[in-house]
Amino acid sequence: MKELSSSEVRQMFLDFFQTKGHAIEPSASLIPVDDPTLLWINSGVATLKKYFDGTVVPENLRIVNAQKSIRTNDIENVGRTARHQTMFEMLGNFSLGDYFKKEALQWAWEFLTSPKWIGFDPERLYVTVYPKDEEAKRIWQEEIGLSSDHIIEMEDNFWDIGAGPSGPDTEIFYDRGQKFNDLSADDPENYPGGENERYLEIWNLVFSEFNHKPDDTYEPLPNKNIDTGMGLERIVSVIQDAPTNFETDLFMPIIREIEQISGQVKYGANQETDVSFRVIADHIRALAFAIADGALPSNEGRGYVLRRLLRRAVMHGQKLGINQAFLYRLVGTVGNIMSSYYPEVLKQQAFVEKVIKTEEQRFYETINEGMEILDQLLAKEKSEQSQMIQGADIFKLYDTYGFPVELTEEIASGAGFAVDHAGFEEEMQAQRERARNARNKEQSMKLQSSLLTEVNVASEYVGYTTLETESSLSLIIQNEQFKDSISSGQAEVIFAQTPFYAEMGGQVADTGVIIDQSGETCAVVTDVQKAPKGQYLHQIDVKKNLQKEQTYTLKVDKKRHNSIIKNHTATHLLHKALKEVLGSQSNQAGSLVAPDYLRFDFSHFGQITAEELQKMEKIVNEKIWQALPVTTIETDIDTAKEMGAMALFGEKYGHNVRVVNISDWSIELCGGNHVKNTEDIGTFKITSESGIGAGVRRIEAVTSREAYQLSVQQEDKLRNVAELLKLPTTDSVVDKTEQLQQELEQALKENEQLSSRIANQQAENVFQDVKYINELSYVSAQVDVKDMNQLRQLADQWKQQKVSDVLVLATENNGKANLLAAVTPDKVNEGIKAGDLIKAIAPKVGGGGGGRPDLAQAGGKKPEGIPQALEEVRHWLEG
Template sequence: MKELTSSQIRQMYLDFFKSKGHEVMPSASLIPHDDPTLLWINSGVATMKKFFDGSVVPKNPRITSSQKSIRTNDIENVGHTARHHTLFEMLGNFSVGDYFKEEAITWAWELLTSPKWFGMDPERLYVTVYPKDTEAKRIWHEEAGLALDHIVEVEDNFWDIGQGPSGPDSEIFYDRGQEFNNLADDDPENYPGGENERYLEIWNIVFSEFNHKPDDTYEPLPHKNIDTGMGLERVVSVFQHAKTNFETDLFLPLIKATEKKSGQHHYGDSTETDVSFKVIADHIRAVTFAIGDGALPSNEGRGYVIRRLIRRAVMHGRQLGIDHAFLYQLVPVVGKIMESYYPEVLEQADYIAKVVRMEEDRFNETLQDGLQLLNENIKKAKQDDAKQLTGKSVFKLYDTYGFPLELTKEIATDQGLEIDQTGFDLEMKQQKERARSARSNAKSMGVQKSLLVDIKTPSKYVGYEKLTVTAVLKNIVASEKQVDQVASGKAELIFDQTPFYAEMGGQVADRGVIKDDQGKVVAQVIDVQHAPNGQNLHTVEVLAPLTTATTYELAVDQDFHNKVRKNHTATHLLDQALRDVLGSHTHQAGSLVEPDYLRFDFTNLGSVTADDLKKVEKIVNDKIWQALPVKTVITDIEAAKKMGAIALFTEKYGKVVRVVKVGDYSTEFCGGNHVDNTSELGLFKITSESGVGAGVRRIEAVTSKEAFEYLDQHNQLLQQTAQQLKLTQLKELPHRIAQMTDEIRDLKQKAAALEGKLAQQQTADIFHQPVTVNQHTLVAAQVEVAGMQQLRALADQWKVQNSSDVLVLAAKPAENKVNLIAAVSPAGIKAGIKAGDLIKTIAPLVGGGGGGRPDLAQAGGKNPAGIQAALAAAKQWLAER
């Protein structure tokens, strides 16, 4: 067998299936696009859902890919096993209703065994099949030529996730030889498919041919599919004769770099330190790719996963003697390893490293707090003669401070304690249940809907050139069936050509009308989306009968369309201006282009300052006033990239792409509508900037007429304010407002001083008139002060004067507002009197509630009529003590 690098294996796999007519699909972003069921892309097939469920028909039903994926359900196992990873690559070939078992099996055999390709020894290959799948067994034996004693029937070889597509599968195993065997020859698990180290599963081929129905019966799918998965890390370990995945060129450079950072530990020295090397290598790969795809550390969702991985890696670094930030220095190493297929990692290495460094520094600041909490928990456990740390306390260390479970175990063991593993597992289970319930429970993959999938009528979009055309109505879908005529209600229509833009890339769909040959409006177009086969599907409100094979006039609402065009071009200008001002790390995280405004989401580590927003706004307006031409170029994707065109990680692009150039300033991949010249925008104004998630900011803005109206409205408000202040010029406003602010501050200070004097005058009367209740002295009175702050000041004076054992004061600062305060002297507290208990008793009488410490408590209420009753109740409460 050949000695191949990971890059060679990946490329050879893709080249092989390309030679079999497959389209090579680039690896999608780890952040799922329009799929609320997934936190991360977790497999190759996850990016193919839209093809398998029929919502989109692929241009080529044969697809192959190497898809980066993240799985986080067993992070704790990483480093302790040979093949658990958080980030991994899944090589796959897919057939959407095209070829099936015979091609999938014979091609797999050819790729694995042909000297031209992988060149594996056929004698080392074994496969498992579902016992009832006699056809797959026959093909493996008769067509591929695999010996029968290398084919194992396994009952579990049926891929089924509940309702939806399902079917039998074949797993392919590589016999690594007796030297890898960790079991006795007579062990029942010592076979391909068993729990052993000798027979390594390298590929799984799923024959998706049934629909699992709600009643747990199975029916044949209208289109049979092939879904396969070959873990790159696993197959690389075979080619590179590695004991585990970590001794391959995908991980060893990271392990060697970590050895240098450690300076005192080396890989292979001990099982314990090897775990740390593996964890660090695994986690920095996942973190690097996740941040590169737009995720950022935070306390929830994807951000929480990144934060947890970084903190776990930092703790393992400490076990290797690395007590300073170091992970960020491994980011370029990841980039270099993956450069051949993922050049964007090195391109973004500085930005990714900056994010990792910030998170490392933040964790190191909190690390001491976590260690202090752990030491406190250990001390308390020993004081209570406990033999273990509680599951709840261990989980808090794990969840809040990022302490790996094994580290807490180690420290506890050194102190002669165990941990409550059962309690920890319960806390972990509850957290996972919370996380699952927080995400959508939408189905992970539906069954093909053949109605729209089977409509393959050609339809051309002509809206780039004209907004009114005559077109032939080809298809009508109403009441979930295809019909030749519809008289009223809602319907979906496909024409042979259309000027209506279908919603895509953040740009909303066009609106407009459909007219008959007499010029009568027969339908209102209320939405346009892409049908599975790519046609523009018009959702309409039918006003008069519509019939297929009839010619109609399709007219886009031009005012609506032109406003959208302006805002779309402004979005491109804004995107580039943000890069210019904030840095090249900033990239689009979503957008919405409406006729009345635009919304643009972008990544940035912190908030955007007012000065930076002003710079961005000025740049966009300068480009508008420079009257830059807006041109569209149709070219191939490689030529577009050479032009410097910016692509979005959430979008897929074909071989032929549309590039929109705004002068020499902005060049982007885009299929939307734009103005011919930036001067058409007239004016650009940012109306708001805010945060919408971890590391994601949002700008909303307006252009043209809406921008003028926005500024005019604000100008009117300023004019009204100037008139109220009796100013003749707007430029006088800032000075006058500053002057008024100073005056208000002075008046507040004088009022506070007067209130203080008034309060002191009142204390002269009330503090010297305590009453004795049950051998305790009480001062209880209503006072005329402005609010709680003054009541607290009176309580401080009472404390200094030592006027009584208990104080209760009430104030009515407003018509429907009451403030109460209660205070107890040290002698009163010693006698068992608590201010918090007292305030809770009397507060309901003024329609409120409150609480506090034994020496001081306060409450608020809405019923001033109850003040005297509350004061009387205080006296009664004290009498009962």
């Protein structure tokens, strides 16, 4: 057997099947496209469904691929077993009605045993077959020459997921030798196909030859297919003689880097820490690749999976003594290992690192407080002779403090506690009900009513070319009933043609009027939405009689419409400017185009500087002043992509699309309305920028008249400031403000010095009152200082003056209590720890805290409990 790297094995597999006439299908994104049934791409065949179901016919019926995949249904076992992973690579060769069993089995054998390729010893290979699959068994024996004792019949060797394609399969196993026996050679599971580590499955070949019908009968498929899968990590572990997948070159560089970061724990020294090394190495691979493919940590869907993986990895990092953000430092190592076939991680390394680092830092902000509270819960349950963490407590940790449920359960389980998961789910369901009841339903248009789902009348939008048209009234609905005519109230109507834009893609609907043949206004259009079958459904306030099948003039509010299209084109300019300033990884995550402002949401981790915002604003205005032509064409989706048109991630596009092209600088797929030339926008001004969720930020801006009005308002405010500063003009406002700022800083400094002197005077009095118990000296007192910082200053003086063995100080400020505890080093060595002391007394003031053995602090909402907290010091020291 050759010594091969993982990169060499992957390339060798692809090269081999190219020699057999296969076309290489590139590895697809981990995020499924047009497949709502999958959260992640979870196998090599998942991206080829379009070929297997006949939706798309490939140019070559023989396909080979190496596909990155994610499976998250068994996360808890990752690191604890030899082969569980969240992200893995699947090597596969596929036939779509071309070759079948004979070629598939012969080629598999050739690839594995030929000295030109992998070069396994044939005596080490075993296969399993479906008992009724006589053809596969015959090929293995008669054509390939495998002896009968190397062929095992297994009833489980039939691939079937219910109605649809199905068929027998054959698995190939490698005998790793006597040293991998689980117990002994007599172990009943110690055979190819059993649960053991000696005989390792490396390849599964599925013969899809039957159609499993709804009545549970099977009929032959007209075109028989081959679908195979060989885990790269598994076969590499065999080739590199690694005990598990994690000792291969796919993981060991990551593990060595983790060792360096830890600085105190080595892989292989301890079984439990080895689990932590493996979990981190596995999870960072999945995180790096998923984020590079466009997924971001969040609270739902695949984003929640990433957040869960990251937080589990952080917790395992703490078990290795790593108590700061570190996962982001592993991204480059992951990218380097995989770069020969997957360049995407290194190409986006800076962005991936930024996302992971930001998420780590946010987690650390919540984890310390959550751990303190969880420790208190465990102690409380233990004191009450309980071995169960209640669902309500798990929910509070999750809902109030952001502490992950799975981590609560994992830590509690590790401490020997059961968890009331059912109780947690009840709390979660109650919260969902509260949220559902609180939702605003004012905009509900009941589009899914049975009335509208049965409507088939045609409705054509003509607003791209005109804002006024004559059209026949096709349908009237009022009070959930079809009407032939109406004369008052509110109603929904559909016209054969309309210039009114229906709210879509972030652009709000047009408003306007409906005019009869005499020139009188019959109705005011207040909103337009798409009906279930795509018709333009106008919401109207009726002013006079409207008759079905009559012709009316539909007139859009031109002034409002023009304001909307200026803002819409401005969002395209902003989108492009944003990518130039922040990078191509920043993508649109939502928008609102209204007549008086625009709102643009986008993916980005970290803060955006004032300089970056100013740069974006400048770019947009420069494009406006350059008077760039804005053209819109209709074409097919493939041509649009060849033009370089940006498509929004997750959006569904039909075969024919509209492309909005701003002088080849910004090209986007968009069905909305736009100006003819950027100079029509006038000017552009950003009014605000903020974060609205994990990895999502929002910019709001105005254009044209609203931008001018904003400038006037800002000038008025500046003049008011100048008047307050008693300045004749606004020219010297900045200089005067800086002067006042310096004077304020000086005053604050003097105030701080005065406060310190007062604190020092208090210290002289407090430090004279030393108490004794059990040969321990301690000081406990309430002092009048302004914050925790001054408490620490007093603790520094106590330490310098060597006043006592233990110090506890308390103060009240703004209705809250602050506590501080300090212990001398020699007493810490004797087992007296400030952190333990502060935890014991903090509940008296309704709070919690922690810290180092020599210095700890706490806060609470019950300052009236300070005397009891100080009294508790004596009791604790006595105990």
